[in-house]
Amino acid sequence: MLLKPDPTFYASAKDAIKAPPETVAYVALLSANGTGTTDAITVVDTKTSSPTYAAQVGRVDLPNTGDELHHFGWNACSSALCPNAPKPHVDRRYLVVPGLRSSRIYIVDTKPTASEPRIVRTIEPQEIIAKTGYSRPHTVHCGPDAIYVSALGNADGEGPGGIFMLDCDTFDVIGPWEADRGPQYFAYDFWWHLGHDVMITSEWGTPNMIEGGLDPNLLLGGKYGHHLHFWNLRSRRHVQAVDLGAEQQLVLEIRPSHDPNQTYGFVGVVISLKDLSSSIWMWHRTNGKYGVTKVIDIPAEPADPAQLPDLLKGFSAVPPLLSDIDLSVDDRYLYASCWGTGELRQYDVSDPFKPQFVGSVRIGGIAKRSAHPSHANQPLNGGPQMVEISRDGRRVYFTNSLYRSWDDQFYPDGIKSWMVKVDVAGDGAMTFDPKFFVEFPHVHRAHQVRLEGGDASSDSYCFS
Amino acid sequence: MDGRYVWIVLFLLGCYHGINPGMGWLFAVALGLQDRSRASVVFALIPIALGHVASVAIVVSLAVFAAAIFPHAIVHQTAAAILIAFGVYRLVRVRHPRWVGMRVGFWGLALWGFLMSSAHGAGLMLLPFVTAAPVSNAMSMPMPHGSAATGFLMIAVHTLGYFLTMLVVALIVYEKLGVRFLRQAWFNVDLVWAIALFAAGIVALFT
Numbered sequence: 001m002l003l004k005p006d007p008t009f010y011a012s013a014k015d016a017i018k019a020p021p022e023t024v025a026y027v028a029l030l031s032a033n034g035t036g037t038t039d040a041i042t043v044v045d046t047k048t049s050s051p052t053y054a055a056q057v058g059r060v061d062l063p064n065t066g067d068e069l070h071h072f073g074w075n076a077c078s079s080a081l082c083p084n085a086p087k088p089h090v091d092r093r094y095l096v097v098p099g100l101r102s103s104r105i106y107i108v109d110t111k112p113t114a115s116e117p118r119i120v121r122t123i124e125p126q127e128i129i130a131k132t133g134y135s136r137p138h139t140v141h142c143g144p145d146a147i148y149v150s151a152l153g154n155a156d157g158e159g160p161g162g163i164f165m166l167d168c169d170t171f172d173v174i175g176p177w178e179a180d181r182g183p184q185y186f187a188y189d190f191w192w193h194l195g196h197d198v199m200i201t202s203e204w205g206t207p208n209m210i211e212g213g214l215d216p217n218l219l220l221g222g223k224y225g226h227h228l229h230f231w232n233l234r235s236r237r238h239v240q241a242v243d244l245g246a247e248q249q250l251v252l253e254i255r256p257s258h259d260p261n262q263t264y265g266f267v268g269v270v271i272s273l274k275d276l277s278s279s280i281w282m283w284h285r286t287n288g289k290y291g292v293t294k295v296i297d298i299p300a301e302p303a304d305p306a307q308l309p310d311l312l313k314g315f316s317a318v319p320p321l322l323s324d325i326d327l328s329v330d331d332r333y334l335y336a337s338c339w340g341t342g343e344l345r346q347y348d349v350s351d352p353f354k355p356q357f358v359g360s361v362r363i364g365g366i367a368k369r370s371a372h373p374s375h376a377n378q379p380l381n382g383g384p385q386m387v388e389i390s391r392d393g394r395r396v397y398f399t400n401s402l403y404r405s406w407d408d409q410f411y412p413d414g415i416k417s418w419m420v421k422v423d424v425a426g427d428g429a430m431t432f433d434p435k436f437f438v439e440f441p442h443v444h445r446a447h448q449v450r451l452e453g454g455d456a457s458s459d460s461y462c463f464s
Numbered sequence: 465m466d467g468r469y470v471w472i473v474l475f476l477l478g479c480y481h482g483i484n485p486g487m488g489w490l491f492a493v494a495l496g497l498q499d500r501s502r503a504s505v506v507f508a509l510i511p512i513a514l515g516h517v518a519s520v521a522i523v524v525s526l527a528v529f530a531a532a533i534f535p536h537a538i539v540h541q542t543a544a545a546i547l548i549a550f551g552v553y554r555l556v557r558v559r560h561p562r563w564v565g566m567r568v569g570f571w572g573l574a575l576w577g578f579l580m581s582s583a584h585g586a587g588l589m590l591l592p593f594v595t596a597a598p599v600s601n602a603m604s605m606p607m608p609h610g611s612a613a614t615g616f617l618m619i620a621v622h623t624l625g626y627f628l629t630m631l632v633v634a635l636i637v638y639e640k641l642g643v644r645f646l647r648q649a650w651f652n653v654d655l656v657w658a659i660a661l662f663a664a665g666i667v668a669l670f671t
Binding site: 011 | 494565
């Protein structure tokens with residue numbers, strides 16, 4: 001218990017953008033073959049003045065195989081200052097790290113030495129399944145009252161997926177979150193408008209629909225998720241489902257405004273069956289009802305079939321495969337990871353209804369294989385995927401692996417994993433940091449990045 | 465204890481609860497910021513204070529009731545034991561509240577105030593005063609041991625301190641300071657409170 005609030009907690013997003021730069025990043029590494037090697041959380045030095053800048057300076061290897069690390073989150077964050085459920089004197093020090101395939105959750109302590117994380121507790125899949133009915137834990141958010149974790153399905157790999165809670169002090173599994181799920185069946189990402197007691201959830205597919213790879217029959221049949229769900233965060237009841245249309249397949253990352261009094265946000269759609277494009281939709285509320293508007297369209301790029309994996313040969317095009325989006329803490333810039341085309345796009349969303357394309361950087365890509373400026377002759381595979389923005393918005397980090405079985409479908413030559421960083425100028429212009437190019441050994445692939453002290457997708461606030 | 469000091473201490477205990485950001489004023493500020501309205505700040509404090517009164521009143525009523533039935537020494541010693549136990553509990557097991565959201569009406573806030581005060585053990589600190597031996601100082605207000613009227617007055621004085629402090633702090637923060645300073649200034653008053661409960665219990669045991 002602390003005597004003063006954890007210094008990484010900020011009452012509002014406006015304050016958080018003044019936070020000092022992160023000195024380390026935590027990165028989820030998953031075993032490239034799924035067996036044999038174990039997954040790990042690695043620590044990358046992000047302090048520019050450090051002699052070990054952009055190098056891996058620490059790591060914790062998980063004791064089990066087959067976890068498939070994916071997303072992870074903090075035990076506590078700025079929402080601890082929320083006045084309805086204050087707990088300002090807890091420490092942001094534990095990473096809550098789910099294995100998406102194993103359904104095991106590791107609690108990793110990042111103190112006292114940031115570069116020496118250690119596992120302090122393991123919640124076994126049996127416990128999670130027994131207490132919640134859910135399996136395949138995915139997104140982790142530190143809520144004002146508990147740690148919320150989304151899960152893709154049940155123990156048999158079917159739906160419904162949903163959300164369960166962990167006690168924020170003991171990490172005990174509390175139970176499923178929903179009191180009434182209404183028509184919701186698929187689950188994936190979630191976040192909230194804390195000032196309005198609203199939860200928003202998105203849809204991927206059940207574990208059985210995704211674990212063996214993207215199923216072209218399900219995809220072309222429009223069977224993957226295409227809804228957005230709105231809930232009352234307090235009563236835990238489903239309030240409204242919004243259908244983006246069955247041709248909009250895989251409704252993934254949820255990025256609400258960081259201002260708790262706003263009621264808009266963005267969600268990324270991986271692929272349109274009409275033209276293979278990706279899109280970003282904005283939700284907004286009028287008179288208590290939510291509507292969605294498609295605000296960004298990212299078209300597929302023509303390509304020589306010879307360069308394409310079997311799945312795409314017939315289309316002679318590379319879909320952007322928008323796999324992650326991230327909104328800067330000041331709600332000004334939205335970043336879009338086009339994992340297929342190998343492009344990170346930046347939009348000015350000061351007017352959320354009318355995003356302005358600012359620019360993009362290219363790296364990797366199914367057809368292009370663009371290089372990093374520091375290794376100009378080395379073609380790279382994979383593409384911008386999990387993207388994380390520093391609290392001040394000046395540094396953007398990203399990695400290149402999506403999900404093991406899907407990686408192998410789109411990059412059948414085997415993803416060679418890297419993590420890079422772009423610097424963002426005051427006017428939004430992005431440039432690769434030539435000194436920041438982290439290559440991971442073949443046995444591992446990098447997924448989500450979490451920045452020390454918080455980042456754009458880990459903290460929520462109760463004050464605007 | 466001299467009767468006059470009892471009332472001052474009760475008032476100050478109210479102030480101590482009032483100044484704790486987790487006990488009401490910060491919630492009122494947040495609701496005011498949501499509505500962009502100073503009136504919302506003030507109106508939010510009323511149900512929160514009512515919830516506090518209810519919480520304290522339950523504890524005080526039980527004590528008054530017990531004092532009317534059981535021998536004084538037993539009631540007093542029991543009250544002291546409860547204080548010590550609760551203080552230790554608060555030190556060992558910090559539980560975090562999860563009762564209401566950020567969109568709350570009058571009764572939601574009253575419930576929140578009640579639960580927050582109860583979890584805090586706000587009423588417990590009044591126990592030693594309620595169960596203390598009768599005061600015979602001619603200068604003080606009459607404090608017949610365990611009378612309902614005295615209990616009522618105690619709650620009123622305590623709540624006045626609580627409400628006025630919340631009101632002043634909430635308005636200063638809302639109008640002038642903003643919530644940014646919280647991350648520096650939100651001292652762990654709960655920890656101090658737990659120690660104070662424990663200490664008050666020990667003192668009560670020997671007085």
